Amino acid sequence: MSKLPVVIIGSGGHASVLVDILKKQQREIKAIISHSIPTERKIFEGIEHFSHDSDILKFNVDEIELINAIGASPHSTLRKTITNNYLALGYNFASVIADSAIVSTDVDIEKGVQILTRAVIHPGAKIGSFSVINTAAIIEHDCVLGENNFIAPGAVLCGQVSTGQDVFVGAGAVIIPNITLGINAIVGAGAVLTNDLNADQMCYPARMNIK
Missing domain, CATH: 2.160.10.10 (Hexapeptide repeat proteins)
Structure with missing residues (x-):
């Protein structure tokens, strides 16, 4: 698998599980993009936070990979929509x-x-x-x-x-x-x-x- 730094999309429970795995693997996490980060989620401490979807444009598509950390539920299309939006901008997902x-x-x-x-x-x-x-x-x-x-x-x-x-x-x-x-x-x-x-x-x- 690639070892490029990653940017996390989302800051809920699913995101916390992924960040925990990545930290244990010593994978570099450049940032989290989320409208807000719950203060009780200590696992996110020390990771730079951006609150707007457009902030992804601060990162070159060749220098990072994304991780879609949005959870899923029946009938929800949010996770898929987010994936497709970032793919359209040229980003890859780890x-x-x-x-x-x-x-x-x-x-x-x-x-x-x-x-x-x-x-x-x-x-x-x-x-x-x-x-x-x-x-x-x-x-x-x-x-x-x-x-x-x-x-x-x-x-x-x-x-x-x-x-x-x-x-x-x-x-x-x-x-x-x-x-x-x-x-x-x-x-x-x-x-x-x-x-x-x-x-x-x-x-x-x-x-x-x-x-």
Whole structure:
């Protein structure tokens, strides 16, 4: 992976996790671009802060890489929009792979991918550009993930699962082997998916009734 300095886009919880990983790897963080930085997030101390999107133009496209640190939620397009806006300006996005992640040598990882703490990716898998494999998620053998997927903490994709672009898999969800998910499909937190999902389809588990 490239060792160019990075600029972080965003300052929320997802950003704090990425900055923590990068600091442990002694990666140079040039700046954070965010409208504001929460004062309680001590992990950002010592990093220069810029509050306007246009401030990215202070940095030469050949001298830095960006990290999209905006989190994701079902139906949200903010993360993808930010990526596309900065790509249009000529900037590139770095991949981030936590040292504690277990990633087979036989995995195809495209640009701008984020693989977080204790995630596992097994042989034959392909991770599409700008996708996030969150904390302790498991991507089993021969899975093929499209671009801009967000696999939340603890989710499990069993062998040979295939996803289209912009798929969201919630925390703790399980997808059994050989399932296909279309573009914009959503699997809610805690769901067990046993059938294919077409484009824009959603699967949620039964709701808890709290009295």
